[in-house]
Amino acid sequence: MRRLLGFLPLPCLLLVLWLLLNDSLSSGQILLGLIIALILSLLAPILRPVRSHPRRPLTALRLICHVARDIVQSNYLVSLRILQGHASRATPGFLDIPLRIHDPHGLAALACIVTFTPGTVWAGHDTRRHVLTLHVLDLSDPEGLTRIIQDRYERPLMEIFE
Known part of the structure; x- marks a missing residue:
């Protein structure tokens, strides 16, 4: 049944x-x-040869709220940078972030989160070294962005999928 x-x-x-x-x-x-x-x-x-077994729905709901807020905030900041033009002094660049998550569904969710957030694009993933490469519109604080990706997105996704 x-x-x-x-x-x-x-x-x-x-x-x-x-x-x-x-x-x-x-x-x-x-x-x-x-x-x-x-x-x-x-x-x-x-x-779908690999099945997903998500857990912790409250963690997922909290993650969705964080992502929604971050998307709105990032839209605002990116639009300011665009309107300011060269005066914004944005420093675009690539950032390598070490990852601990291995679940393919969690990685796919992380890719969506990063790509949905304006100003960041998933540029690559090294499966041997478990490193995510991002292209960032303004790379003025690489440590802060690394901490956000790891603590705010990766850790909840690991709780949900692993």
Whole structure:
């Protein structure tokens, strides 16, 4: 029963999306959508060989709030730098940050967080040395940015995914 409950959300979501996209509740569309949803749901595990088992939903919620606040703040600071032009004295550059997280889902989440935040771009990840390379719009405080990435993003992601 538990396995069936874990399976049902994806086909139900796919069926609803199918019906919305076709703008029809006819019996033919429902049957066709149900067949497609079941087939795609059965094939979906093949596409995800590594399963994710996130834990600590409160930590995830706190991380989402931190990221949202950081995105708003970064948007403001980047827009100021753009409006100031050369007077902003921004010092762009690359920054190598050592990482402790190894879970592929956590790394993907970290990549999204870093890329969503204006002024920073995920430039590379060395899997042997576990080093993240970022391109930063203003690299005036590399130690501070390293601390933010490690403490504010990486540590909660490790709690959630590892």
